[in-house]
Amino acid sequence: MSRAPSRRDVLAYAGVAAALPWAAPRLAHAESEGAPAAASAVEGDPRAFGPERHGLSAFGDLKYAPDFKALAYVRADAPKGGTFSHTAHNTSLNQSLTTFNTFNAYILKGEGAQGMALNFDSLMARAADEPDALYGLVAASVAVSGDGLAYRFRLRPEARFHDGSPLTSADVKWSLETLKAKGHPLVAQSIRDLDTVEAPSDDVVILRLKPNRTRDLPLTLAALPIFSRAWYATRAFEEATMEPPLGSGPYKVSRFEQGRYVAYERVKDWWAKDLPVAVGQWNFDQIRYEFFRDRDVAFEAFKGRAYLFREEFTSRVWATGYEFPAVREGKVKRETLPDLTPSGGQGWFFNLRRGKFQDPRVRQALNLVFDFEWMNRNLMFGAYKRTVSVFQGAPEMMATGPAEGAELKLLEPFRGKISDDVFGAPWTPPVSDGSGQDRRLMREAVRLMREAGWTITNGRATNAAGEPFAIEFLEYEPGLQPHVSAYIKNLKQFLGIDAAIRQVDAAQYQNRLKSFDFDVISLRMSMSPTPGEGLRQVYSSESAKLEGSQNLSGVADPAVDALVEAIAAAKTRDELNVACRALDRVLRSLRNWVPAWYKDTHTLAYWDAFGHPAEKPRYERGAPDVWWWDEDKAARAGVRP
Template sequence: MYGDPALEEGFVSLPYANPDAPKGGSMATAEVGSFTSLNPFVDTGRSPWQLPYLMGESLMGRSLDEPFSLYGLLAESIETGPNREWVEFTLNPAAAFSDGSPVTVEDVIWSFETLGTMGHGRYRGFWAKVEKIEQTGDRSVRLTFNTEDRELALLAGLRPILQKSQFEGVDFVEEAPDMIPVTSSPYVITDYELGRFIEFTRNPDYWGADVPFRKGTNNFDTLRIDFFGDEAPAFEAFKTGEVNFTREFNEARWISQYDFPRAQDGSVKKDELQHQRPSGMTGFVMNTRSAPFDDWHVRDAMIDIFNFEFINETMTGGTQPRITSYYSNSPLGMSNGPAEGRVLEFLEPYAGDLLPGAIEGYELPVSDGSERNRAGTGAALAALEEAGYTIQDGVMKNEAGEPLEFEILLQTGASEFQSIADMFIQSLDRLGIKATVDAVDSAQYKERTDNFDFDMTYYRRGLSLSPGNEQFGYYGSEYADTVGSRNLMGVKSEAVDAMINQMLTSESQSDFVAAVKAMDRALTAGRYVIPTYQWNISRIAYDANLHYPEDIPIFGDWPGWQPDVWWYED
């Protein structure tokens, strides 16, 4: 994106991969939830989140040590116009699908067109910015863009390439849920039961084994993902060895429940890994499309009532720091105090669109840690009064006498957030506010969140050090009312839209960083989410015969690292 990539021509492997890693063995992981489809490239059905990473081989691949650098994968060379107005890829002559047929320019063009018009929503936004795609040689294809956006050349390199012939005479969107897309990836799905498990087998004839980007990666013979209805049986499966890798997100369990026999005799190892990624945003998101959360004063009151310090002590022993903004824990996060310099320059034209605190400075409330949270309660009452709510006969009501009530939508099995919600509801009850939890299965949860049928729900948005066009999908006004959009809160902000555009057109890294910091301010002061705690480390536990290289990329435990660079060795 800016400057030159860190690795020079002729590099042996990615710096965090072991090019001499042995092949063999297996890795098995547990997921809470279910799935109804094996095709991650369409909106229909629910496919496991891992599938795009395990199946979606692309023209280029991302280095987890460089936020904005890609290296050749299906493409052996890449050219761009002087202003990134076009990008041209030349295919590696060895590139082949898992059935042995070659990857052709025709497959590339068909994949871009089909995903861009009928594929998952994550692909369609990019396609709208493509003026034309054309073959320019036996193995080369060029995309010309219709808008100024320096990231598009990189995004083009990350689109998955599918086999055109597989879908001839088949409805790409409505094909059978068990139809497995043919790709050129190192692994193929060899066994599955919808909703229960998926097993992948390493393709011994994988075409790209000697491509530098792939050296030392994809070392397991088999990968397996097992699905469970709740966290408890998923953890039991790890304790008994049914699965051999897990990520732990519950601090209390990490401290107190990893004393089972396999952990005591050394069969299981525990590691805490640092990373330099943004905290992202985890918490309870409020739907601004309707009352009561269309009023920012009410959202502000919810943040005041939420007694983070007490909840954190109860859930983690007070060990987890709170998320302070969408990009906290990174160089992209907003600074405390008033906006200055380029950040201020970017925000000032939109001062009328911004909520209090975006320019002047905004910080989350801090309680004294007691259960009563008197300061937060007082601040919440003041904010609710601004919104026209007062306590009448012990019930919080507006001027029309309507009580303040809402529902918190959760997915069945989300025991940690159920516990947090219960404590939050107790705090709300003291102010005469009635909140209830509706826990539904994964299918209902997806349907309701896709259609924005909720007042408040669990929210997790992982963010990277290379934010770009995906931010429109997360927070762009254009997607606020699009069914299935990831803009769950319904952000419609000229300032946020403008900051994303600024990110995509900045010609210097300093302006890019300033634009992200400005967007972070606008989102955080927008009071869309009640933040909980952040995970600045990854807690992983795994069988002792699984290994990973000593050099951890700056992205840490992130797609592209596990299972990619791990290996099995007794």
């Protein structure tokens, strides 16, 4: 039994939320034909605004022209109607996979409801078939100053909140300033280089950035949710609340039961429904999230038609569980779609803030006694591949062979300050003999522990002070217990480590992660095709000290900091990839985690009531965004909306 996204799925490299699955370098832009050019100063002044543009991208490689009518991966005339019900498959910010107790999903407090991004519009919207491109949503166009430190967005006058009130630059200004001051730490950290927000008129907002702003900042700001300033005039933004907020997006909260389900109703007169970035999308009358404390219970609920769509993350269930009558009768379909996105790094992460994990020899020993080959064959039906890199799934960003050329140039200043193996072939987890107890690897692990000052006698590891080595694996659901138990067996038998699983409820789990109160956690970090600011959130020394940050391991290393900055400063994709490969080498040398597994497919099961385009968008699975309800299929499957 295994899950691809483990206990806490975070779009760590992506920035701040599920709505922001990219990171943008210093921007090059594609121009909109026929748009008027405007300037705020004399010609040649770096503060002058250039021409109005219909989109932003990392390296200027926009796929869609200014006059595009719809995104290539949608069915423009997709029918509207029906219900898409499912369970959550990832999290961001304060969200949980198993429960919720607030509709404020953009602060640190509470456990935010899944799907709240559906409630809000942003200045621009993502094209999911490009790595980092944005096109106008609330903003019809954007102009950029010559020095890249000011972005002027012209808002569409038809933009409206769900109560009919206009969405203006004042709302954009309030939203960005509030998120910077009171938003979740990940949001606040990612936009800290926003200097000022100006609203000179209702339809114009100007974002001024600090000179040393992060390369990602403009795209991050353009994709953040826009809140109603008037609605929050009588409410505290920083508080958790079960009152659904006023939004302007394609859906709004309709019905819910705290901790059990939340249903979003399609806004049939959504002001943006005919825009090119919206045509053919958000086709269901209702999108509903169901919450279950236990994945086996959730599967039984799916079989009983309590919800209709499921991405299967448990290899045992995928291999043996889909033999129930509805599958045999063709009422439930199974489909495997390619996952072409960088899968990121999944594994067990050590909390380096704790002294017992400070010695890299200890971390190496803990890696050696993890037998992936045995686990994959015996527990996961051979369904997975071994993760070796935090950039897994993005070969152009993964280090191979000895460091040379531009990679070596980036690393040379740290020679003598980082491990020598950074300059050779990058560290890769060892391949075991598949026995579950590879004696060669176990002997090496014991040797490393002893070198690090641990004495192993009578099946017990102690340090010079006689203190035992103990590890607690923090979990909030039982899905990985067989895997952790097999790992614990080797830790105890060969290294004398007193290891145990500590399972807590979802609320306690989130609180302990926010305060870094754990030894080891299972974690998957999805990665952007264009890494940038998100890497600071996961690996910078600054984020290691920030409560609620995604630097859960507590990595604080000058070489890592410098290479993250090199990635953020890259001016071309080639420069970006070189810096990523250099960072990959250093991160692998730290051994701050036990790399686990990944798969490069989406394994989907659903009651046969849906239609979808022949090809999914490259960087997303496409459901529910571009799927639709099929009345004829639903009738044959006996499914009602």
